[in-house]
Amino acid sequence: xxxxxxxxxxxxxxxxxxxxxxxxxxxxxxxxxxxxxxxxxxxxxxxxxxxxxxxxxxxxxxxxxxxxxxxxxxxxxxxxxxxxxxxxxxxxxxxxxxxxxxxxxxxxxxxxxxxxxxxxxxxxxxxxxxxxxxxxxxxxxxxxxxxxxxxxxxxxxxxxxxxxxxxxxxxxxxxxxxxxxxxxxxxxxxxxxxxxxxxxxxxxxxxxxxxxxxxxxxxxxxxxxxxxxxxxxxxxxxxxxxxxxxxxxxxxxxxxxxxxxxxxxxxxxxxxxxxxxxxxxxxxxxxxxxxxxxxxxxxxxxxxxxxxxxxxxxxxxxxxxxxxxxxxxxxxxxxxxxxxxxxxxxxxxxxxxxxxxxxxxxxxxxxxxxxxxxxxxxxxxxxxxxxxxxxxxxxxxxxxxxxxxxxxxxxxxxxxxxxxxxxxxxxxxxxxxxx
Amino acid sequence: xxxxxxxxxxxxxxxxxxxxxxxxxxxxxxxxxxxxxxxxxxxxxxxxxxxxxxxxxxxxxxxxxxxxxxxxxxxxxxxxxxxxxxxxxxxxxxxxxxxxxxxxxxxxxxxxxxxxxxxxxxxxxxxxxxxxxxxxxxxxxxxxxxxxxxxxxxxxxxxxxxxxxxxxxxxxxxxxxxxxxxxxxxxxxxxxxxxxxxxxxxxxxxxxxxxxxxxxxxxxxxxxxxxxxxxxxxxxxxxxxxxxxxxxxxxxxxxxxxxxxxxxxxxxxxxxxxxxxxxxxxxxxxxxxxxxxxxxxxxxxxxxxxxxxxxxxxxxxxxxxxxxxxxxxxxxxxxxxxxxxxxxxxxxxxxxxxxxxxxxxxxxxxxxxxxxxxxxxxxxxxxxxxxxxxxxxxxxxxxxxxxxxxxxxxxxxxxxxxxxxxxxxxxxxxxxxxx
Numbered sequence: 122x123x124x125x126x127x128x129x130x131x132x133x134x135x136x137x138x139x140x141x142x143x144x145x146x147x148x149x150x151x152x153x154x155x156x157x158x159x160x161x162x163x164x165x166x167x168x169x170x171x172x173x174x175x176x177x178x179x180x181x182x183x184x185x186x187x188x189x190x191x192x193x194x195x196x197x198x199x200x201x202x203x204x205x206x207x208x209x210x211x212x213x214x215x216x217x218x219x220x221x222x223x224x225x226x227x228x229x230x231x232x233x234x235x236x237x238x239x240x241x242x243x244x245x246x247x248x249x250x251x252x253x254x255x256x257x258x259x260x261x262x263x264x265x266x267x268x269x270x271x272x273x274x275x276x277x278x279x280x281x282x283x284x285x286x287x288x289x290x291x292x293x294x295x296x297x298x299x300x301x302x303x304x305x306x307x308x309x310x311x312x313x314x315x316x317x318x319x320x321x322x323x324x325x326x327x328x329x330x331x332x333x334x335x336x337x338x339x340x341x342x343x344x345x346x347x348x349x350x351x352x353x354x355x356x357x358x359x360x361x362x363x364x365x366x367x368x369x370x371x372x373x374x375x376x377x378x379x380x381x382x383x384x385x386x387x388x389x390x391x392x393x394x395x396x397x398x399x400x401x402x403x404x405x406x407x408x409x410x411x412x413x414x415x416x417x418x419x420x421x422x423x424x425x426x427x428x429x430x431x432x433x434x435x436x437x438x439x440x441x442x443x444x445x446x447x448x449x450x451x452x453x454x455x456x457x458x459x460x461x462x463x464x465x466x467x468x469x470x471x472x473x474x475x476x477x478x479x480x481x482x483x484x485x486x487x488x489x490x491x492x493x494x495x496x497x498x499x500x501x502x503x504x505x506x507x508x509x510x511x512x513x514x515x516x517x518x519x520x521x522x523x524x525x526x527x528x529x530x531x532x533x534x535x536x537x538x539x540x541x542x543x544x545x546x547x548x549x550x551x552x553x554x555x556x
Numbered sequence: 557x558x559x560x561x562x563x564x565x566x567x568x569x570x571x572x573x574x575x576x577x578x579x580x581x582x583x584x585x586x587x588x589x590x591x592x593x594x595x596x597x598x599x600x601x602x603x604x605x606x607x608x609x610x611x612x613x614x615x616x617x618x619x620x621x622x623x624x625x626x627x628x629x630x631x632x633x634x635x636x637x638x639x640x641x642x643x644x645x646x647x648x649x650x651x652x653x654x655x656x657x658x659x660x661x662x663x664x665x666x667x668x669x670x671x672x673x674x675x676x677x678x679x680x681x682x683x684x685x686x687x688x689x690x691x692x693x694x695x696x697x698x699x700x701x702x703x704x705x706x707x708x709x710x711x712x713x714x715x716x717x718x719x720x721x722x723x724x725x726x727x728x729x730x731x732x733x734x735x736x737x738x739x740x741x742x743x744x745x746x747x748x749x750x751x752x753x754x755x756x757x758x759x760x761x762x763x764x765x766x767x768x769x770x771x772x773x774x775x776x777x778x779x780x781x782x783x784x785x786x787x788x789x790x791x792x793x794x795x796x797x798x799x800x801x802x803x804x805x806x807x808x809x810x811x812x813x814x815x816x817x818x819x820x821x822x823x824x825x826x827x828x829x830x831x832x833x834x835x836x837x838x839x840x841x842x843x844x845x846x847x848x849x850x851x852x853x854x855x856x857x858x859x860x861x862x863x864x865x866x867x868x869x870x871x872x873x874x875x876x877x878x879x880x881x882x883x884x885x886x887x888x889x890x891x892x893x894x895x896x897x898x899x900x901x902x903x904x905x906x907x908x909x910x911x912x913x914x915x916x917x918x919x920x921x922x923x924x925x926x927x928x929x930x931x932x933x934x935x936x937x938x939x940x941x942x943x944x945x946x947x948x949x950x951x952x953x954x955x956x957x958x959x960x961x962x963x964x965x966x967x968x969x970x971x972x973x974x975x976x977x978x979x980x981x982x983x984x985x986x987x988x989x990x991x
Contacts (some may be wrong), residue, residue, distance in 0.1 A: 123775060123803045125840060127832045131684050133850075134843045135832065142849055168635040170616050173858065174609050181605055200603040200818040234669050234852040241851050245706060249566050267850030271680060340558060368558045383635040383857040397562045397570065405560060408569045414577055415568075415702030416676050417669040417852060421820040421859040423608065 133270040141263050141511045144492065152499040156537035158506040158524040161316065161480055163378045164449050165528065176430025177423075180209075183433050203422045205410045207232025209429040213374075213388050215437040220349055222363040223372065229392035229406045231413060232420045236346060236375035239389035240309070241268045242409045242416070243342055243371050247306040248274040254298060255342075257309040258286055260512030262316045262344070265309050276514065279308065285320040286310065288333055295337050307340035307371070312361055314347040314479020317512045317523040321477060324358040331361065334369055340393070341365075346375040349440045351478035352451040368393045371405065376428045378480075378527075379439035384424040450480065453526040456534045457482055464542040471545060473524075480527040483509065486545055488552035491518035501547070504540035568705040576698050576946045579927065587934040591972035593941040593959040596751065596915055598813045599884050600963065611865025612858075615644075618868050638857045640845045642667025644864040648809075648823050650872040655784055657798040658807065664827035664841045666848060667855045671781060671810035674824035675744070676703045677844045677851070678777055678806055682741040683709040689733060690777075692744040693721055695947030697751045697779070700744050711949065714743065720755040721745065723768055730772050742775035742806070747796055749782040749914020752947045752958040756912060759793035766796065769804055775828070781810040784875045786913035787886040803828045806840065811863045813915075813962075814874035819859040885915065888961040891969045892917055899977040906980060908959075915962040918944065921980055923987035926953035936982070939975035 127135045149159055177199075184195035198208055207213075210227040217223040233239040247253060251273070257265055259278035269276045277294055280287035295305045308330075312322045322330070334341050343361045351357045362372035372390040380386060391405035413419075435442035458475055461484070465471040470487040488494075490508050499505055509521035524541075526534060562570045584594055612634075619630040633643055642648075645662040652658040668674040682688060686708070692700055694713035704711045712729055715722035730740045743765075747757045757765070769776050778796045786792045797807035807825040815821060826840035848854075870877035893910055896919070900906040905922040923929075925943050934940055944956035959976075961969060 123770075123773075123828050125828050125830045127830060127837060127843075129684055130681050130830070130843060131847075134681060134846055139846045139850060143846065162636055165632055165636060168631045170612070170631060170634070173612055173634075177605070177608055196603045196605060197600060199605070199608070200816045201597055201600060202812070202817040234856070235854075237853045238851060246565050246569060249564055264850065264853070271847060271850050335558075338558075377637070381635045381858075382637040382854075385852065385854055385856040385859075393558050393560050395560045395562060395565070402562060408562075408565060411569055411574045411578065412566075412706060415574060415699065415706050416673060417820065418672045418699075419670075419817075419820055421669070421856050422818040423816075423862055424820075424856040424859050427858055 131271070133267075136270050138263055138266045138270055138514050145507060145511065148492070148495055148499055149505055152503070152505065155499050155503045155505045156533055156540060157528070158504065158526065158537055158541070160528055161525050162528050163382065164446050166530075167445055168381065172431075173427055176427045176434065179430035179433050180426040183429070199422050199426050201422070203419050205414050205419060206230065206406065207388070207420055207425060208422050209425045209432070212429050212432045212437055216432055216439060217374070217390070219436070219438045220440050221345070222359055223390065225390050225392060229390055229404050231389050231391065231406050231409045232425060233387045233389060233413065234417050234420050235377055235385045236344060236373045236387035237264050237268070238413070238417060239373040239387050240265055240342065240344065241271070242412045243307075243373070243389060243391070244268050244272050244274055245412050246405065246408055247340070248272045250304070252302060252304040253306050254303050255307050255309055256291065256294060256305055256339075258315075260317050260509060261309070261514075262311065263511060265344070266514050275303075277305070281318065281320070284326050285312070285315065285318070285322045286326055286330060288326070288329055292333060292337065295339060305337075305339055307342050308334065309342040309344065311344045311346070313345060313357065314350060314476055314481070316346070317481055317507065317509065318483050319474060319476030319479050319481040321357070327358060327361055327364055331364055331367075331369060335367055341370045342373060343370050344373045346378050347479040349379055349443065350447055350450050350480070352454050353477055356477060362390060376439070379443055380428045380431050384427045386420060386424050386428045450478070450527060452531075453529060453534060454478070454482070456531060457524065457526050457538070460534060460538040464538055465545070470549070480525050482524045482526065484522040484524055485520055486522065486548070488520070488548045489518050490520060490522055494548060497548075498544045502540045502544040504537055504544060506541070566706070568702075571705050573698055573701045573705055573949050580942060580946065583927070583930055583934055584940055587938070587940065590934050590938045590940045591968055591975060592963070593939065593961065593972055593976070595963055596960045597817065597963050599881050601965075602880055603816065607866075608862055611862045611869065614865035614868050615861040618864070634857050634861050636857070638854050640849050640854060641665065641841065642823070642855055642860060643857050644860045644867070647864050647867045647872055651867055651874060652809070652825070654871070654873045655875050656780070657794055658825065660825050660827060664825055664839050666824050666826065666841050666844045667860060668822045668824060668848065669852050669855050670812055670820045671779060671808045671822035672699050672703070673848070673852060674808040674822050675700055675777065675779065676706070677847045678742075678808070678824060678826070679703050679707050679709055680847050681840065681843050682775070683707045685739070687737060687739040688741050689738050690742050690744055691726065691729060691740055691774075693750075695752050695944060696744070696949075697746065698946060700779075701949050710738075712740070716753065716755070719761050720747070720750065720753070720757045721761055721765065723761070723764055727768060727772065730774060740772075740774055742777050743769065744777040744779065746779045746781070748780060748792065749785060749911055749916070751781070752916055752942070752944065753918050754909060754911030754914050754916040756792070762793060762796055762799055766799055766802075766804060770802055776805045777808060778805050779808045781813050782914040784814060784878065785882055785885050785915070787889050788912055791912060797825060811874070814878055815863045815866050819862045821855060821859050821863045885913070885962060887966075888964060888969060889913070889917070891966060892959065892961050892973070895969060895973040899973055900980070905984070915960050917959045917961065919957040919959055920955055921957065921983070923955070923983045924953050925955060925957055929983060932983075933979045937975045937979040939972055939979060941976070
């Protein structure tokens with residue numbers, strides 16, 4: 122009987138980074154009645170099946186009435202194999218202009234199976250030899266680390282400091298890597314309401330980062346799943362791609378949070394010029410499209426049509442499309458922050474950060490947080506969250522917890538925080554008596 | 557300005573294999589009025605937008621009425637992030653039993669973004685070190701070769717002989733590769749109505765292949781996009797997975813041809829046991845799921861719902877769902893074979909094979925066929941087809957042409973063959989006068 126030893130499969134397949142998500146999902150599914158601060162899913166109470174029909178119909182009508190296709194051509198666009206770079210690239214470009222202030226040629230966009238594929242394609246293009254490495258602001262979303270593992274591409278940590286990025290550390294890491302014969306290709310980060318920290322870079326840091334990256338000859342992979350979810354409208358600085366005058370930024374976006382996760386539609390803007398023997402050879406987007414041809418071929422045109430229809434229904438603004446959700450996230454964030462103060466005070470050993478939007482808050486506690494602590498929390502206190510060490514590869518514990526609040530209603534926030542407080546009290550007491 | 561030299565990107569991105577599809581698409585789009593024997597797309601005249609609504613509605617009703625989910629749970633299943641291995645695995649398992657005679661635990665199935673992702677995930681799992689190679693029956697579908705290139709995994713050709721596979725050659729290639737320190741991991745092939753040749757393996761060859769692969773300790777990757785499209789019902793031998801008693805076969809399937817291409821839904825059956833330190837550690841499907849988490853995360857649940865609904869509408873039989881299409885393909889195949897005889901006779905220098913189903917016929921001509929010949933055919937004769945050398949990596953010409961007939965009606969078949977005959981006559985004359 123054919124039996125496969127793990128030692129004969131790709132090393133990533135027994136790597137803690139790839140196993141993280143499974144382990145967390147297993148703990149969650151063992152405790153279905155727990156209140157969950159774990160899942161980074163968008164609010165779902167406004168979902169209706171009829172929306173799918175409406176969005177599909179809207180997109181097909183757009184193809185015939187606005188684009189001018191015949192019924193047969195419109196059907197073919199949605200049903201058949203299609204353009205590798207996608208069929209809603211023009212709508213994505215309008216969305217980027219309206220919501221994100223990014224002006225880009227639609228042909229420099231590749232529509233992908235979520236932002237995960239966008240990151241995977243980008244790393245594949247840049248990982249040309251074993252010397253190539255990617256840098257990432259730590260703590261790092263494990264989708265980046267996992268994709269890099271699959272491609273045998275080391276990830277070098279860069280410190281996040283107070284403001285979300287330690288520029289001095291970035292320069293030191295790049296210089297040290299080069300001195301070791303490594304080739305740093307890009308810095309990955311989530312500059313707006315980061316996963317896992319919820320922190321955003323201020324404008325001065327963004328501008329300084331672009332200048333430093335130019336000086337260091339380093340691309341920036343800007344992952345932007347949460348940008349439109351700002352709690353205080355008008356306070357968000359432009360994203361890196363909007364400030365990019367030198368084609369330094371590969372911008373990765375997602376409609377999983379703003380559209381619907383079940384469509385699995387994301388995209389990458391990659392307008393970097395590529396040269397062959399000094400002569401123009403298209404853009405990086407053209408090359409990512411070649412890779413995509415051999416990974417997933419197309420992003421489902423049906424799924425793209427659903428997202429296209431949602432964009433069209435709201436003038437290509439996902440801020441407009443998510444008016445109600447943005448209000449929920451804003452209210453939940455405020456309730457979380459007020460609820461934490463009410464339960465832990467503002468001078469105690471338990472502290473937390475105060476993001477200005479997004480889905481996440483980070484709690485720092487005076488005891489060690491590992492996966493067993495999460496299991497105790499789920500079993501004894503009925504509350505789930507994400508241990509921060511999963512976002513630091515190589516670590517198995519820390520003193521931090523990621524709290525996600527995107528999926529909850531008022532009562533769940535309150536109940537969840539009560540349970541969390543009971544867990545923190547119990548663990549602090551146990552840590553105190555052990556000390 | 558950031559500018560990327562191709563020499564600093566992954567080598568596959570300047571590889572003829574990856575550029576093949578682009579080149580062929582470019583020639584096709586330069587000649588929109590040509591009759592096309594090139595596109596391997598399913599027949600599209602039965603597509604209706606209403607079907608999407610019907611399929612989605614059918615699947616959601618199944619979740620509530622049969623599976624017993626609440627409306628809220630059903631919505632969540634289709635709208636939210638979901639199970640990495642997919643949400644229609646049980647329906648896929650029923651389809652495999654009904655149409656393919658394969659009995660498999662639904663948990664050993666991973667639903668993928670088309671069969672391309674299934675092949676990519678499988679190769680990623682098996683390519684553990686630079687010694688690992690995959691074998692493929694030549695000529696080979698370029699999706700396999702392209703995926704292997706992205707993973708720096710060499711592809712070793714195996715001869716196809718008369719019956720579709722030269723078993724002696726397979727054994728010699730594996731032995732020679734091992735003698736060179738290489739580690740052959742699997743043989744990739746399309747045993748039913750192969751792309752590009754249209755040829756099928758007979759039952760004796762299938763059984764002998766399974767025995768030889770067991771002897772050689774080699775997995776088999778069976779890619780089966782066309783199996784249900786047999787022209788003569790009841791004559792198709794069981795596929796390799798249906799004959800597999802030793803977990804030797806990784807079976808890759810696709811709903812692109814039977815469902816709809818625009819859903820981009822395929823799957824892989826990988827029931828191989830995996831061991832860690834001699835102890836059970838799940839199946840290969842579990843490991844492919846880990847890879848998928850970091851490549852595309854999920855296959856769009858919306859797209860899966862469309863395919864799930866189509867399966868449910870037809871008792872989980874894609875043969876039943878494609879009754880009309882199968883009739884079209886059968887009629888087109890007969891019209892192609894009769895039309896070739898009418899135009900080229902049965903004793904001339906032009907020959908072709910006679911597949912018993914699928915989408916393709918292969919023509920052998922007495923002159924050299926390269927990409928320039930295709931350009932002349934398109935420009936001067938208004939007919940497109942696929943030069944066979946694109947399925948032989950490293951070759952730039954051959955004497956063969958792949959003719960696809962799946963997308964055509966009677967008039968197009970006749971007109972296309974007339975144009976093809978004119979092209980063949982002109983090229984034969986030019987070759988004769990040059991000789």
